[in-house]
Amino acid sequence: MKLPYAEVRIDGKGAWVEPDDVDGASDLLATHAATDVLILCHGWNNTPGDARALYERLVTSIVAVRDAVPGSRRRQFAVVGAIWPSIQWAPPENSGAGAGADGPAEALRSEIETMVTGAAARRRLLALVDRLEHDPDAAVQFVEVLRTTLPRSTKGEDAAAFRIFRSAPALEVIEAVRGGADETAPAAVGGAAVLDLAAPPEPVDGGGAGLFSSLIDAARNALNIATYYTMKERAGVVGRKGIARLLERLHADHPQARLHLVGHSFGGRAVTAAADAARAPVSSLTLLQAAFSHFGMARNWDGAGTDGLFAGVPAKVEGPILVTFTRNDTAVGLAYAIASRLARQIGAAIGDENDPYGGIGRNGALKTPASLPPGKLRAVGGAYDFPPGRVASLNADSYITGHSDVTGRQVAYALLRAVDAPG
Structure with a gap:
């Protein structure tokens, strides 16, 4: 020094x-x-x-x-x-195809090991990873286990998003964090649409999967937002x-x-x-x-x-x-964009100065x-x-x-x- x-x-x-x-x-x-x-x-x-x-x-x-x-x-x-x-917050560049040679599932395992401090919750989450590829119920269980790791409450301007993450139906939470590459809030959150967890990820940018479109990527994003509130x-x-x-x-x-x-x-x-x-x-x-x-x-x-x-x-x-x-800060930008989705803020510029959940x-x-x-x-x-x-x-x-x-x-x-x- x-x-x-x-x-x-x-x-x-x-x-x-x-x-x-x-x-x-x-x-x-x-x-x-x-x-x-x-x-x-x-x-x-x-x-x-x-x-x-x-x-x-x-x-x-x-x-x-x-x-x-x-x-x-x-x-x-x-x-x-x-x-x-x-x-550690898991960076978005490790998502999907960018998750390394072992793929997104292995990235998720590594992040659970690093980011979840409770041994019991860590074991339960690790046991669900292999099922996320083919079993939508596993995603629901993943969210439910993550909720056990959250603080009891949180104060501040994003408290509404925390309450939704903690207590809303797990399907709503999954839909909010599943999202897409354009960072817009899904219109179905809080609405009448039914999320088809078994549906394949929608292609974006010429056929690649959206940033948080697969269930494994949704699980990684849910893990990040739980870490954020902790x-x-x-x-x-x-x-x-x-x-x-x-x-x-x-x-x-x-x-x-x-x-x-x-x-x-x-x-x-x-x-x-x-x-x-x-x-x-x-x-x-x-x-x-x-x-x-x-x-x-x-x-x-x-x-x-x-x-x-x-x-x-x-x-x-x-x-x-x-x-x-700076707009270059994807960690802060994504954390608050996800909070916006959870709090049912619908818009095309989520996370910017017009978003009540901006950072x-x-x-x-x-x-x-x-x-x-x-x-x-x-x-x-x-x-x-x-x-x-x-x-x-x-x-x-x-x-x-x-x-x-x-x-x-x-x-x-x-x-x-x-x-x-x-x-």
């Missing part, structure tokens, strides 16, 4: 795995007389090694662009990496309890050090929850392809007086809030009074104006090519400009 680094491990219930980790982080700040602390939080990573590699790449870019940011050289940085038990709940707990307490401890030990939260994917949800809960000042908040609703910080997002789950966060962050978003990593922060007009992620040296307490959503289509492509120098430069802003 090119900057002083400490690591704090947090379990799925938000507890510090080893209190000595936090002592070590506090000692690091003292040893290096840190003026600014970057608290980094990963998202959909399957191992601590993945998280550390992400942090290493981002810090390397930060160091590379420091000279381009006024005032950055006067700051003494320290980095604290949060490590929490996340689960990680959504866990990230909130990690942020509200583990990271918020970490901020309070570091501020108590080092009140002169400015605390900057940086979260990727569900790590964005975790650090936003931490900023909301912590009784410690947060100097800036950077959300890199965050996985929560584009109405997460909104006021009256539905026209009926409903505020986003994190509507109070802009008033709690002393400096700016930076949000990267902030896809569309930026919407209906948020503290927001600046949307801008663009710029090249190193580009002009930014990040006023304190405002939300700056930056379209990153030109520089972020996918969900995890968040460690480039353009991202690092924008992050440092947010850190350097008054607050």
Whole structure:
């Protein structure tokens, strides 16, 4: 690591795995007389090694662009990496014919082994895989088993989709996640049409199977969306309890050090929850392809007086809030597109800014009074104006090519400009 680094491990219930980790982080700040602390939080990573590699790449870019940011050289940085038990999202490019030499069934087996933590549910799901090719009842049973792995409830703007996934007839759920390559919601969800699970996948694009058209692919998509809701709940707990307490401890030990939260994917949800809960000042908040609703910080997002789950966060962050978003983010885009299908939102542009179930990593922060007009992620040296307490959503289509492509120098430069802003 090119900057002083400490690591704090947090379990799925938000507890510090080893209190000595936090002592070590506090000692690091003292040893290096840190003026600014970057608290980094990963998202959909399957191992601590993945998280550390992400942090290493981002810090390397930060160091590379420091000279381009006024005032950055006067700051003494320290980095604290949060490590929490996340689960890997299965990327859509592994679907169907792209699932590798062993085919989609083997891909599904591998994903069950990786993504399902309960041993009993894992065994039951694995036993259904071979039947999915020829037995529609197996798909129904697959959904029913997945439901046993879900959290009891979930809060936020996509709660209706969660309730449907948890309790609607399994056939409706299968139809919603089976979908097609155009990402439109199936008209039969919630309606009178009957799903023929035995029907062969409809050909698209000159004869190939749709992205989620087969029952195996529908099962993979259902597994992904179950993982999504599990990680959504866990990230909130990690942020509200583990990271918020970490901020309070570091501020108590080092009140002169400015605390900057940086979260990727569900790590964005975790650090936003931490900023909301912590009784410690947060100097800036950077959300890199965050996985929560584009109405997460909104006021009256539905026209009926409903505020986003994190509507109070802009008033709690002393400096700016930076949000990267891009249409290139298929992980966030697909997660919310599926939520739209489940919630019976019918349309041709599901997941975009017109969809009530769109993601902030896809569309930026919407209906948020503290927001600046949307801008663009710029090249190193580009002009930014990040006023304190405002939300700056930056379209990153030109520089972020996918969900995890968040460690480039353009991202690092924008992050440092947010850190350097008054607050």
